[in-house]
Amino acid sequence: MELYRYAFLADTPTLPPSHCSNSTIEVVDAKNSNRPASLQRLPIEHVEGVLGSRGKLPCDVRVPTRTDKLHMVLWFRDKDAEPIYRYDVREKLLTDAKRSSVLGERLYFQTMSDPAHLSIQDLQAKDEGIYRCRVDFKNTPTRNLKINLTIIVPPETPVIVNDANGILASNNQVGPYNEGSPLRLTCEVSGGQPRPTLKWWLNEEMIGGAWVERNDGVIVNTLTHPNLQRKNLGSKFVCQASNTNLQPPKSASVIVNLNLRPLSVSILQRHSRLSTHTHYEIICESSGSRPPPNILWFLQGQELKGVTTEPDSDDLNITRSILSFTPAVEDDGKILTCRSENHWIPGSAIEDRWRLNVQYAPKVTLSLGANMVADEVKEFDDCYFECSVKSNPSTVKLAWYHNGRELRHNATQRVIMSNTRLVLQKISRHTAGNYQCSGQNSEGTTLSNSVLLRVKYVPTCKHNTESLVGAMKQETIQVICEMASDPPHVQFSWTFNNSGSEVIHVPQYHYTSSGTTSTLTYTPVTEMDYGTMMCWGSNSVGKGVAGPCYFQIVSAGRPFPPKNCSIFNKTEDSLSIACTEGFNGGLPQHFNLEVIDLVSKKIKLNSSYKMPLFSVDGMEPGVVFRFIIYSVNDKGRSEPFILDGITFRGYSKLTGPTADAAEINPLFAVLVGCTLVLVVVLSVAIIAVWKRSRRKPPIAKAYKRENGNGNGDANFETDDSALTKIENGLDEIGNPDVVPNKNGKDRGIRGFIRIHKTPPARRRKKLDLEVKNNGETVALTSLVETPDGVHRNHNHKSSLLTSSNHSSATPRESRI
Template sequence: MTTMKMTTRPPVQAKAVLGGTAKLPCDINPPLLNDSAILVVWYKAPERSSDIIPIYSYDMRSKHSDKATHWKDEEYFKERAHFVTTIDPATLNIKRIEQRDEGEYICRVDFIGSPTRNSKIHLTIIIPPHKPNIVDEHGNTVTTVAGVYKEGSNMRLTCLVSGGRPAPTVRWWRGEMLIESRDEPDTDFPAVMRNILIVTELTRSDLHAVFTCQASNNNISQPVSASVAIEMHLRPLSVSILSSEHAPLSADRKYEINCMTVGSRPPANLSWYMEGKLLTNYTQKVSEDGNMTTSTLTFEPTREDHDKIITCRAENPNIKDGVEEGTWKLNVFFVPKIRLELGSKMNPDDIEEGDDVYFECKVRANPAAYKVIWQHNNVAIQNNAKKGIMVQQYDLALRKVDRSQAGNYTCVASNVEGDGYSNTVELKIMYKPICISEQKRIYGVARHEEARVVCQVEAYPPPNNFRWAFNNTEEMVDVSQDHYKNSTRHTQSVLTYKPVTEMDYGTVLCWASNTAGQQMSACIFHIIPAGKPEAPYNCTLMNQTTESLSVECTAGFDGGQPQNFLLEVYDQHSGVLQANVTSRESAAFTVQDLEPGRVLTMKLYAFNSKGRSEATKLEGFTLKVAEKQTGTQVPFEITPLLGVLIGVVAVLLLITIVILGALKVRSDRRAHRPGDLPLKKATAPSSEDLYDADDRNPDVVPTNKDSDYQLTGSTAGTPLAAQATPDEVSTTSLPAQQTNHLQGLTTYSHNDYTNYPTLPLTGEVTYAELCLARPTTLSTATDPKLSCLSGGGLNNIGGFGSGGGGGVLVGGKPYVKEATVYACIDHNARPPKIDQICQPTKGSTTGLLQDNNCITTNKQHHPREVVTVRTPLISTQESCV
């Protein structure tokens, strides 16, 4: 041990980190010029003794070597110490500092000429702290990852640091940014320093953020630290429906609608809703990085989905309220949906003729309807203010309706999607009963045979009562209700009528009544004696082939009974019957299996339960079979001249066909006009002719064969004229062959059977059939060119009685009077013909003509020379004169 006198200068402070390298400075520079250090000795003062111990020396006194000699205490330093003189000041470097190395060191420097220099150095050993320990809010140690934290929640981390001399300073860093915080000793462990990090309302920017806790107690060594990364659950960042918000959809078509969400951690679940109702027909897909989720909805909208909200919902179940939604208001195009209604203030069960009716067409359409069409019984309604029809787009007004406007009403609205049809609203208009036109008007009945007369009417509401009356005299007699049965469901009444005597034939009339009132014009039916039918007429032969042909005819009067038709075909040469065909529906026949090349005679009949009509004869033929041709064929060449001729012939043939077709149509129309009767040229009547005419009187009640009055026809084979019914409905009139004596002329209006007014005069010529009694003398007009038809007195208006053979009964007594002129014909007149009907001043009971004048009409007819006057039973709007 060496005792050394120390200087009073304060020691030089040196620090070294435990385990590091300590550098103890020592100034070896001589204080004088031309002097140098020759020996440096290091001493370490023990902690509890004043003795100093040499531990290292650097000797430069050697004369035999240029190198200095290093000595060190091997027991203390071993290889840890080394004196470095190449720097200024020179330093004793001690490696791997141990805690025992702490203390005071003395550096003694001997110079050649200068005094020895002693320097004191105090070495302080710094002990670094231990690695920080990070603990989360649940007291769990966090090593690398903290969390998982939810977006928007708070994070609390505590950094604990133990050891270290001096006491370390603890700090939190986020990346390279120092976070303001404060460290303090742990209350439970004073040797431990702690620092608490609190982050409120974590955001998605905190995901994977690295927070570092750093502890340091010196500026020599690197601080000790511990780092953790933050793991988080994130709510969806955005949701969008990948369909244009303004793109319309068409109802009842399938669409695929896509939805996308991003930013959710973990990936969000997508779901679809419409007006709060979950939709299930969709698929879902997650991207590889998990940041995006897509979903495809297969959707078929309906018209009811228009303006509804469809929602795509992205949801992260790990986060409370971690839901984001994308919405789309649907714009659905659809065919118009229509509801048709009567006006709100109208009672559909109380609409009468003359009322005003309003309809409302309520249309729901997208886009709006550009056109609305109103229909009545599927026929479009046009605006016509003159007729009281006012059509607006969604409204229809009918002013003063009549029964023809009853029926089904609809409206049709159109837009780009199509046409929408409304419900059908039936407009029921109350009106009084009217006769149905298509019903049987003439009933042929034998004596003691029951006839079922069906009276059908059209009315709304259905008729609740019927009334029947019989007329064969000047008075009408109501028929007892025991003889007819009403059917409200069929809107008809059936009269059971049995004629017993000739007086029981005549006219029966039917009226119906309902809530709207009583029928204005009666339905008229004629009860006549049943007879044979008339022969078919206006026959046409067609479709002639080698083996068949067809015949079509117009049926004549059926005699008051259902009739059938018969066709007999004979070979004209041999007279052998070739075919026999019966038709039950119409006078139309097709005959098959005939021999070719035959000339045929055909006879057509109509027959009913009373017998067969006279035959209508036709001639026809079947085509010949083409003969076989042999020989060499000559080439046929069409020259230009021949082509022109063929063209001319074809044009002429076409013109001929058109003309014949027009004539055929005209002929058919004339043939089907029931009012046209064949004309018969009139000559100056003789006394015998007048007697013959007496046999042809138009009384509708024929007598039997034993009577003086036989049924004979003035125009055999003539079809019956159509009868004008009270409702202006044309039916078949009585045949001339089945009329009897009429002992008076009855004319009355069909519109009123109470007062029997005269028939109105119109543009059409109105004729009456006049029966003439046998005159005692023959009177003619003074003018030889003027023929006048004369007859005896009239009696028994509207009568269905019979008269004697030579005169007319008045009050049961024969009445004889000079012939009276009733009609005059000017044979020299030419079209336009002036039709005249002359009426005597006296002796006539009809109200048709007055003051012995002739009624002149301006209608232009073909010249007619036969005067025919008809009874009211078979009167028509157009008779022949």
């Protein structure tokens, strides 16, 4: 154990790094003055290590002679008598050396490097000092080496401060600065032992002045750049702080961002002339601005909208603005200006100008005649319009329109066109509507504004047909009257005529009115409560004596059969049938279709439909069918409409002639033909006899209404196309829906309108042609013809009238 007797215990001060690596130091130990002189005079090697990093203390362990061998390496620190690290390879291989450390894993002796060294992990400030390496050999005397370890404390990361004393994040942009403005940046760094240097760099070139240390120990370096140019855009200014070469300098940097003024602006594709009816996209380009400039369009000093601005896809330095522009008439000769400006840089705006040459289609304005008042035009007045035209070049055609349809000069129809004036004489309600004029030249055609001509007129019935209303006795119905009127505020009155000479005025409390509609509540009680109800209207223009609405109040019954049935869309196994519905008997009706196989007499189909439109499919080919169509309401079914002999061809199952068909006897064919002819002749004879023996059904002639002399009277004439077959078997006298007139003819119904009410059952008459009058049976022959041409029973009045002259057996009053 004599080997460890010479531990280094002297109070040896740490040598500064400036000492030479081969210098020696004389160590005097007062406590151990008898230490060998070889330990007191040793060369010292200076080593630096950065705080927190790994340090390396070199030690020469090379064997002096080939016959010698390394036994042990001991590491001592300053005055410590005991080694801090042992490396023992006595009687061992180098790889099997015995190691021990007082600092644990922080120390490790590496012999494979040249020179060998003691590695110290995570250097700390307390690790600074003098270390001694003692190397023992088997034969050669012990070798001692001294190492002075200096710990370098790096500075903190520098920070860059702008003029506003705001700390800028490293590697971020600073600015933006306007082109031509100065730049002033200050770099500050704290800490570091020894004190660090602080420098500015631009594009790997050192710039800026010297650094100084403030009283608070902070080192400062201020950079001033007097005039930022376009080339400085994106430049990176770097501030570096360093106090050792053992690690890279600590640095902070900023990237300069600049606002650049636009260099050029130009309007592209200038047209020699513009047309008002053409849409243009005018392009203006500007270059050199950062950020992209604001491109504004002005027309004679007024800013224009509808502008799209976008950077050029190929050159981001170019900004393009597209103006969507349709010239107006008043734009001719005006100045169009494109202005490019970087709003961050005052006074950076530049402009390009273009004087417009605009040709335009006629500019047309329509107005009512100067002497006319729009709200006082009435039917049968005269009116005129004036069309003002301005165009370049001159107008070649002027046209007039009524509700979109072009008008023609026609003096017979009292339509007169004179230059820019339209005159309408003796106008009617149909003259009302929107009027326009148009002008045309080589540039196109222009339509004027629309002027509404309002023609006031007296109320007339909106539907020019007589409505049929079905009702049962004691049933309350509502009769709706709609008038066409301008102004639309109508005063209504109702009258009733039950085929007598007297017209009954309906009290006002039986009906309600709103605008152009009036609703009458009516309850028939006796037979005399069925007849013609008329609705009249008046407004501020006058009373509509020529246009009342007619409602024929009839007793409800079975519906009339469908008519005018036709087949369409027929295929090999399907078809469709469309019919016209007949009178519904005053009740809601639906329609039935029955399909019967005439051979087997079986019903193949029985379907119900809301409308008289039928479709059948999947029918068997080669079979003769009968189609029976009839309508149904709550009172029963109508007479049928029959379609006979309907067959479907289908596809033949035979693709060619057979052997049996070729062997048919000709004599047999002749006999079959004669038999068929005989059957047909007999059938025709039987049908003729049968028809002759039948009683002819009564025929109701329908009449169509024509306007008469214009004073409210109406003329009627027979319309043979409106003949309607009355169902057989009805025990009726004539047609209950038709009122006889003085000519012995039936007064026709002006048409059928579907009424969604619940009418009563049709009245039935006895075969002896008698009716009841206040409980007394009276023959129809007692009806006399009045001077107004209407048959009336003088012994009975309508129950609409309530009189004190009635006998004690006064009939019940109708409920209106």
